[in-house]
Amino acid sequence: MIAKAHKRAYMIHRAFISRNTDLVRAYIVYVRPLVEYNSVVWSPYTLQNIETTEQVQRRFTKNLPGCRKFSYKDRLQRLHLPSLVLRRLYFNLVWCYKILFRIVEIQAENFFVLSTYAPTRDYWYKLFKKPHLSRTRANFFSERILNAWNFLSDTVDSSFISSFERSIH
Numbered sequence: 001m002i003a004k005a006h007k008r009a010y011m012i013h014r015a016f017i018s019r020n021t022d023l024v025r026a027y028i029v030y031v032r033p034l035v036e037y038n039s040v041v042w043s044p045y046t047l048q049n050i051e052t053t054e055q056v057q058r059r060f061t062k063n064l065p066g067c068r069k070f071s072y073k074d075r076l077q078r079l080h081l082p083s084l085v086l087r088r089l090y091f092n093l094v095w096c097y098k099i100l101f102r103i104v105e106i107q108a109e110n111f112f113v114l115s116t117y118a119p120t121r122d123y124w125y126k127l128f129k130k131p132h133l134s135r136t137r138a139n140f141f142s143e144r145i146l147n148a149w150n151f152l153s154d155t156v157d158s159s160f161i162s163s164f165e166r167s168i169h
Contacts, residue, residue: 002052005034009060024079027060032084039088040095045139054084090168092145093152097164100125111142115150125158126150 012026035053044050061067061075076083082090098104099111115126129146137143157163 001034001037002056005031005056006059008034009056012060013063023064024061024081027057031056031060035084036087036091039091040141043088043092043139043141043144045144050085057081057084089148092141093148093168094161094165095141096145096149097158097161101158101161103161112146 009027009031012023012030016023016026035056044053058072061072061079061081064075064079067075067078070078075081095104096112099106099108100114102108113128113130115128127146127149129143129150132138132143152168155167157167
């Protein structure tokens with residue numbers, strides 16, 4: 001998947017004579033879906049896999065005109081692109097919302113347990129983190145999203161999926 005994304009990014013650079021930053025649109029349409037496909041189920045958790053996945057975007061943005069001299073973080077800011085790590089987190093939070101608020105046909109009880117703790121200033125929909133005995137389980141969707149979900153602030157609007165997406169973006 002990563003090799004295919006690198007090849008596609010390279011073909012975008014080769015196919016267009018123009019070297020302006022509008023190539024980012026082609027990257028978003030043709031390359032990024034390859035590395036984001038099914039990221040809720042398949043999400044890299046080792047540092048090597050995360051870096052390998054991020055390298056696709058890092059290399060593409062570096063080869064854009066006028067971007068070579070900037071750091072990766074600065075290139076992302078100039079091009080108005082989030083890192084792939086942040087995009088995966090965003091997709092995970094949206095999927096968690098869809099499960100908890102029964103937008104998808106999945107039993108939330110199979111994945112999460114709502115906490116009985118009633119916060120005064122935090123996000124109202126806290127999830128209980130069950131202890132797990134194996135390290136393998138720690139990388140499952142239902143486990144890796146808990147800390148990020150419980151860290152959401154009380155300013156997050158959970159009334160509708162669209163307002164939730166806007167408030168976490």
